Amino acid sequence: GAVVSQHPSWVICKSGTSVKIECRSLDFQATTMFWYRQFPKQSLMLMATSNEGSKATYEQGVEKDKFLINHASLTLSTLTVTSAHPEDSSFYICSAPGVSDEQYFGPGTRLTVT
Amino acid sequence: GESVGLHLPTLSVQEGDNSIINCAYSNSASDYFIWYKQESGKGPQFIIDIRSNMDKRQGQRVTVLLNKTVKHLSLQIAATQPGDSAVYFCAESFSGGYNKLIFGAGTRLAVHP
Numbered sequence: 001g002a003v004v005s006q007h008p009s010w011v012i013c014k015s016g017t018s019v020k021i022e023c024r025s026l027d028f029q030a031t032t033m034f035w036y037r038q039f040p041k042q043s044l045m046l047m048a049t050s051n052e053g054s055k056a057t058y059e060q061g062v063e064k065d066k067f068l069i070n071h072a073s074l075t076l077s078t079l080t081v082t083s084a085h086p087e088d089s090s091f092y093i094c095s096a097p098g099v100s101d102e103q104y105f106g107p108g109t110r111l112t113v114t
Numbered sequence: 115g116e117s118v119g120l121h122l123p124t125l126s127v128q129e130g131d132n133s134i135i136n137c138a139y140s141n142s143a144s145d146y147f148i149w150y151k152q153e154s155g156k157g158p159q160f161i162i163d164i165r166s167n168m169d170k171r172q173g174q175r176v177t178v179l180l181n182k183t184v185k186h187l188s189l190q191i192a193a194t195q196p197g198d199s200a201v202y203f204c205a206e207s208f209s210g211g212y213n214k215l216i217f218g219a220g221t222r223l224a225v226h227p
Contacts, residue, residue: 004157034214041122043203044158044217093157095215101146103215105157 002028002098006106018082021109023094029074030096038091050077084113124222133191137204137218144206149189151200199225
């Protein structure tokens with residue numbers, strides 16, 4: 001089946017720095033990818049829709065200047081958390097739709113901001 | 115039985131019993147529904163899906179039931195195994211999975227030997 005990877009799988013950064021998370025579709029192309037955030041013991045919350053060749057669409061309440069999304073190619077979307085703070089510590093997950101309606105999820109990236 | 119944890123309700127079952135996990139969805143326009151299993155520290159794993167033109171769909175050991183009248187979705191797991199222990203989420207979408215998914219709150223399934 002289709003595979004989506006994320007890199008890194010976990011990252012620790014200092015408060016005020018920026019961190020980039022990559023999402024790749026390994027064996028299929030994705031013009032659209034989705035970014036989710038998940039806090040402990042909570043559900044996945046959609047942050048934004050990443051669109052290849054155009055601007056991302058952000059969900060209400062998500063700061064677009066803080067969470068920069070770039071969909072550089074048909075297999076790569078990146079999420080950059082700028083000026084990270086401890087409250088940004090979370091599990092970030094991406095997904096991409098395959099040929100059918102099914103969406104394929106990445107393994108997630110654990111971000112810890114100290 | 116069921117209990118409400120800090121954020122996730124928990125369903126505790128004995129190994130070999132059948133499990134039923136429920137979900138209420140929010141958008142009457144949603145026409146595609148999916149159940150995902152998530153193990154600790156991992157991304158969601160697809161279990162089964164159903165479209166709004168169906169009431170029931172069966173997979174291997176799993177069955178999804180859809181009641182559009184009351185906007186309710188359930189996942190039935192037959193002969194629950196310890197490996198089924200995880201958090202289960204329902205998700206809804208409209209116009210197919212290419213549109214964004216909205217996830218439900220989730221239920222933790224704990225299978226005891």
